[in-house]
Amino acid sequence: MITIRVPCSSANIGPGFDVIGLALSIWLELRVDISPATASGAPLNCEISYEGDGEGEVPLTADSNLITRTALYVLRCHKQRVFPVGTKVHIINPIPLGRGLGSSGAAVVAGVVLANEVGKLGLSKARMLDYCLMIERHPDNVAAALYGGFVGTYLNDLSPEDTERKEIPLSEVLPEPAGGVDTGLEPPEPPIGIGHYMKFPWAKEIKAIAIIPQFEVATAKARGVLPTSYSRADVVFNLQRIALLPVALGRSPPNAEQIYLAMQDKVHQPYRKELIPGLPEILLSVTPKSHPGLCGICLSGAGPTILALATDNFDKIAKVILDMFSKKDIKCEWKILEPAEEGTTVTYS
Numbered sequence: 001m002i003t004i005r006v007p008c009s010s011a012n013i014g015p016g017f018d019v020i021g022l023a024l025s026i027w028l029e030l031r032v033d034i035s036p037a038t039a040s041g042a043p044l045n046c047e048i049s050y051e052g053d054g055e056g057e058v059p060l061t062a063d064s065n066l067i068t069r070t071a072l073y074v075l076r077c078h079k080q081r082v083f084p085v086g087t088k089v090h091i092i093n094p095i096p097l098g099r100g101l102g103s104s105g106a107a108v109v110a111g112v113v114l115a116n117e118v119g120k121l122g123l124s125k126a127r128m129l130d131y132c133l134m135i136e137r138h139p140d141n142v143a144a145a146l147y148g149g150f151v152g153t154y155l156n157d158l159s160p161e162d163t164e165r166k167e168i169p170l171s172e173v174l175p176e177p178a179g180g181v182d183t184g185l186e187p188p189e190p191p192i193g194i195g196h197y198m199k200f201p202w203a204k205e206i207k208a209i210a211i212i213p214q215f216e217v218a219t220a221k222a223r224g225v226l227p228t229s230y231s232r233a234d235v236v237f238n239l240q241r242i243a244l245l246p247v248a249l250g251r252s253p254p255n256a257e258q259i260y261l262a263m264q265d266k267v268h269q270p271y272r273k274e275l276i277p278g279l280p281e282i283l284l285s286v287t288p289k290s291h292p293g294l295c296g297i298c299l300s301g302a303g304p305t306i307l308a309l310a311t312d313n314f315d316k317i318a319k320v321i322l323d324m325f326s327k328k329d330i331k332c333e334w335k336i337l338e339p340a341e342e343g344t345t346v347t348y349s
């Protein structure tokens, strides 16, 4: 059996829109078995079972499930049109879907790693990141999930031909359904070195409180509300804060005032308030002064989860945010998470 574990992640951490990612301690797990002797004749040779968040909703056919569709894309780039005979993939997913905790990033990373394992492709992590970026086109979640820890990411300046290849519509990378209409054509391979990352230190005292509302915000919708251009003042505001953020969060003991300031944003959070009732009030009123132990607060990824970074008083901080959501008739669950330093792992048993 091959076990693939991929952590969830929180992107942006305030000002680092599409740049900063933090891998956190909830893991998507795939248990993969290849036994030709017990092959069930499943389409594309892949039988899927699923438990956890999304059970009953997430499609379980290899050509429509995001994890196996991604794997098929990578396999087909390597001239393998189907899974090996008798492939069984059991998916255990505790990452809440569409809440800003990188469920799709984790699914895409899991799919690329699945293809690498079953197809015996021998891809490096750097090359796997290229494949991930052909599907999830911002690097913050996928790089954090693949490499682990607290990361800064960037996309390379590519040649005009490679840029064109990277911007091929998603529908051509992952045709819908991927396997149903197999044209026999090779899908577009990713250019080499699309994206890169750098790991930042993380102060061991800081934990992440995730307050997870019981409603979904699709990332595509939360990107759709953002403007296409910004004022110079707003860009400079974010640049000033993002320059401080990795230093402030790596310094031990943490300086809460500095972290709070470094987590302010004018690029995405203000525009997403229409999708997340109570967001401006929560971000403004929960501060290190009013709530000792708090270091900083932000929208996690595209939301609606709120991420509060803190060193103490976790229950109190969570409760005040739960109460504010409750005034808007929004129920939430909450968890204390820690950085997942290791990133994606593969084990064999």
Ligand SMILES: Nc1ncnc2c1ncn2[C@@H]1O[C@H](COP(=O)(O)OP(=O)(O)OP(=O)(O)O)[C@@H](O)[C@H]1O
Pocket: 009, 011, 028, 054, 058, 065, 066, 067, 091, 093, 096, 097, 098, 099, 100, 101, 102, 103, 104, 105, 107, 141, 217, 218, 219, 220, 300, 301, 302, 303
């Ligand atoms: N384990 C999974 N198996 C299959 N599909 C999944 C899985 N996890 C996520 N998805 C797909 O990804 C969608 C959610 O992706 P979306 O980008 O909208 O949110 P997110 O990744 O949870 O949040 P964010 O990108 O803000 O961190 C789900 O609705 C589902 O279609």
Ligand SMILES: N[C@@H](CCO)C(=O)O
Pocket: 011, 012, 017, 018, 019, 138, 140, 141, 219, 222, 223, 268, 301, 302
């Ligand atoms: N940087 C992305 C993360 C969500 O996938 C966004 O905020 O839209």
